[in-house]
Amino acid sequence: MRASLKRTSLAAVALLLALPACExxxxxxxxASATHLKGNEISSLLTGKSISLSNPRGRSYTNSFGRDGRVMISGGKGNLYGDWKVAGDRYCLTLDEDKREQCMDIYSVGDGTYQMVxxxxxxxxxFKVQ
Structure with missing residues (x-):
């Protein structure tokens, strides 16, 4: 019985030590340190600015957000154009060549770095704001 209790205690300690690694x-x-941006924060962050971003596949782009709601995406195979807006607490994009609206959450993840989800x-x- 004592050996079983000792193994259970060791397993519990190992689990507690592994939790930071999971984070x-x-x-x-x-x-836990990430902050989900609200609509007004997204507007302030993007309006009239450009961002340098990279996607999970390692491709890099620059997005330029006009005050008029237009966006230009540079990189890859040339420029793409479309419209952008903030709807609720989400950033939304509709490209001229693909009229499906795509909406994303934006998180501040520290050091001036943000992530779109x-x-x-x-x-x-x-991404980072330029």
């Missing part, structure tokens, strides 16, 4: 394996936007909870990109 480190999570995407930045899921960490798709509606299904997957990471879309990581």
């Amino acid at each position: 480190a394996l999570q995407p930045d936007y899921k960490k 798709n509606s299904d909870g997957t990471l879309r990109n990581t």
